[in-house]
Amino acid sequence: MEGSDHRFYVRHLYENFKLGFKGQQLKIQLWEAARAYTEADFQQHLRKMKELNVEAHDWLTKVPVHLWSRSAFIDTSKNNILINNICESWNAVILEARDKPIIYMLEWIRRHLMLRFQYIQKAFNKVKQQASMCKVHYVGDDKYEVQCYGISKAVNLDRHTCSCKVWNLTGITCRHAVACIFTKRDTLESYVHPFYYRETYMKCYGGMILPIPMGMLMKIDSIDTLLPPHYRKPTSRPKKARNKKNDDPKGSTKLSKSKESLKCSECKENGHNSRTCKIPKPLVIDRPPPRRSGRPPSVGRGRARGPNGMSVRVRERRGGRGRARGVDIQAPITNQEVNDGK
Incomplete structure (x- = not known):
């Protein structure tokens, strides 16, 4: 379609990318580069990808930037969609x-x-809440400098532009522009692009989908009776959902393990685990087990034999208050003590 804005579906781009270059960090940098609105942010993510894999960087730079990154999208269509x-x-x-x-x-x-029926009001209300964190400095001639989270942006309300390029690309006022409009005490709706007006929406969908009576759809005398095609019912249950990729979420609230980033328990870095960690592990010196403190284990109840074969009297102390429980073992009785009658 000549004259229309053409873009790639970034997910399909990544499917081709991961055939030769796998890894969670490479995937993150590709998507961050696609979501970047400014040229500086786009180049920053490309540099990070080059540090990870030079070949992956070279493969991605061969793809025209204006087809997959927001930083190079034209602002005539007022659309920032990367996926379908x-x-x-x-x-x-x-x-x-x-x-x-x-x-x-x-x-x-x-x-x-x-x-x-869908309207942009929901996204517009979200931007209003974010604008409360911005500090506005009026320059003159509808130009402002806005500081938000430590970063300064230039806003021109007369031209409906902001250096963050969100307003330029989508036609919806960004948080920097909303903060300036609040300072000016003007209405926010007047700065939204006419593409989002109710009147424009009604013009786009002015043609009605007419009702169709189900009684007589056509003259059945003019054509032969249309028979359904031959159909063989499969043996398994009919399939309704589409085929999912390995990195698709398994449910609506939980992500699969393949989507989670690995984190090494040794070096605390992402992208690998402790088994594949390349950082040398510290030398561990085996030490003898520590000695156990306290009384040595007691012997069994009853009679025990001493070194000379004589019986040893074993008396168990039934410990009351203030008395320790345990076994009291007396010294072996010698032959001399027996003769003396002790």
Whole structure:
């Protein structure tokens, strides 16, 4: 389509990228470079990728930047989408009707489209909350310098631009612009691009989806009876969900292990575990086990034999208050003590 803005689906770009270059850190840098709005942030993530893998950096730089990174998108379409999540959302919506007969499925989709309505107000309210953390300095001629989280941005309300490029690219006022509009005591809605106005939305969807009577769809005398095609029912349960990749989340709230970043327990770095850690481990010197403190283990109850074969009287102390429990072993009785009658 000549004259239209063409972009890559970044997920498909990563699927081709990971065929030759695997690793969680490389994946993070690719997506961060795609999400970067400014050229400086984009180059910073490319430098980090080059430090990780030079070949991966060279492969990615051969892809035209204006097709996959926000830092090079044109601002005429007022769109910053990197993935086709709208298609994924639509697939999830029609999941209920996908296994139905073709006429019923089309009717279900038609009715759902008639009732669907979405507005940008939800995202707009979120930006208002973020603007409370910004400090505004008025320069003059509708120009402002805004400090937010230690970073300064230049805002021009007259041209509807901000150096963060979020406002330029999406047409929705960023938090820096919202802070300036609050300072000016002006209405926020007047600075949003007309693409998001209700009037523009109604013009885009002015054509109605007309109702269709289900009684007589066509003249059945003009054509032969249309028979359904031959269909062989599979043996297994009908499949409704799409095939998922290995790094897709397994559920709506939990991520799979393949999506989690590995962290080494030895060097505390990400990307590997202790088994594959290349940092040499410290030398461990075996030491004898520490001596146990306290009274030595007691002998069993009853009679015991001493070194000379004589009996040893063993008396167990039934410890009351202030008396220790244990076994009191007397010294062996000698022959001289027996003769003396002791």
